Amino acid sequence: MDGFTDYPFRQIAHQFASALSYSEFINCIDVTYGHPFLKQKLAFSEEESPFVYQLFDDNPQRMLESAQKIEKLGPDIIDVNIGCSAKNVSNRGAGAGLLKDPKKIKLMVSSLVNTLHVPVTAKIRLGWDESSLNYQEVSRILEDSGVSMIAVHGRTRKQEYSGAANWDAIREIKQLVHVPVIGNGDIKTPCDIDRMISETGCDAVMIGRAALGNPWILARRNKSDVSPGELYQVMADHLGLMVSFYGDPIGVILFRKHLARYLSGYLTTSEIRTRIFQFEQSEPLLIVIAELLTHQSESV
Numbered sequence: 001m002d003g004f005t006d007y008p009f010r011q012i013a014h015q016f017a018s019a020l021s022y023s024e025f026i027n028c029i030d031v032t033y034g035h036p037f038l039k040q041k042l043a044f045s046e047e048e049s050p051f052v053y054q055l056f057d058d059n060p061q062r063m064l065e066s067a068q069k070i071e072k073l074g075p076d077i078i079d080v081n082i083g084c085s086a087k088n089v090s091n092r093g094a095g096a097g098l099l100k101d102p103k104k105i106k107l108m109v110s111s112l113v114n115t116l117h118v119p120v121t122a123k124i125r126l127g128w129d130e131s132s133l134n135y136q137e138v139s140r141i142l143e144d145s146g147v148s149m150i151a152v153h154g155r156t157r158k159q160e161y162s163g164a165a166n167w168d169a170i171r172e173i174k175q176l177v178h179v180p181v182i183g184n185g186d187i188k189t190p191c192d193i194d195r196m197i198s199e200t201g202c203d204a205v206m207i208g209r210a211a212l213g214n215p216w217i218l219a220r221r222n223k224s225d226v227s228p229g230e231l232y233q234v235m236a237d238h239l240g241l242m243v244s245f246y247g248d249p250i251g252v253i254l255f256r257k258h259l260a261r262y263l264s265g266y267l268t269t270s271e272i273r274t275r276i277f278q279f280e281q282s283e284p285l286l287i288v289i290a291e292l293l294t295h296q297s298e299s300v
């Protein structure tokens, strides 16, 4: 997930036994022309294996050249993003914008499959909007083009993240194709994992937003069962990984978005929020987190 599933986050997820480790989506324009943060986005460790680089573009030739470049860095899989709904991506015909041009999907994906040495996979949405649901056509095209797996976010581009994800459509895709299907959308609790598998027959699930501040879900644990001590330890580990990856103070500042999610339910007043988001060094921040967790658990 862009802005979240960086190298430090994925190390935490790996501790919780995530089955497949995806990079944040990578813009092929950045791979082609360079970008100040590209090196950080491309960083991964062998321990993460199987590791997936996810690419997005509207230009098949640039996608191919970018994939050939980053394949040399040793990922296990290269994935094509056909699902991003962000306007700056989809309105230029990349991400979910590709759903409007199935022929281009075929061209893009076939050339990757025919040229790369690693398996190629794709992540899709159900269509551009409810009047152009083409997930069956796109899934068939992907399978015919030789993808090894399809991940399906059960929403349209227009829905973005609103409304309920359509798990029936995921089931239809699973029944239609022979490659493994990953179901995605609205898994919020460990129970939802089993429910999605039984309702759709999908081969695996992908958990997005619910894993932010809550890697325990990857190990099928409810966050409500996590003790304050364990919550503190995982936060301290995550923060430590961010500081060693990005340095001080950037690592601490970037950790704030995770902090807000780890501590949801604890940041009860604006005073607490203001206090906790002021730090640029990890030591004083950890002291305040420990105080907060101790104080709140004593008052329960």
Ligand SMILES: Cc1cc2nc3c(=O)[nH]c(=O)nc-3n(C[C@H](O)[C@H](O)[C@H](O)COP(=O)(O)O)c2cc1C
Pocket: 001, 002, 003, 004, 023, 024, 025, 054, 081, 083, 123, 153, 184, 185, 186, 187, 206, 207, 208, 209, 210
């Ligand atoms: C902040 C944010 C960033 C995301 N970045 C990506 C991305 O880089 N690649 C991708 O395939 N999906 C991305 N997604 C979509 C999620 O992977 C997922 O498909 C979506 O959130 C639905 O799943 P969920 O209900 O489990 O969150 C992103 C979602 C959010 C909220």
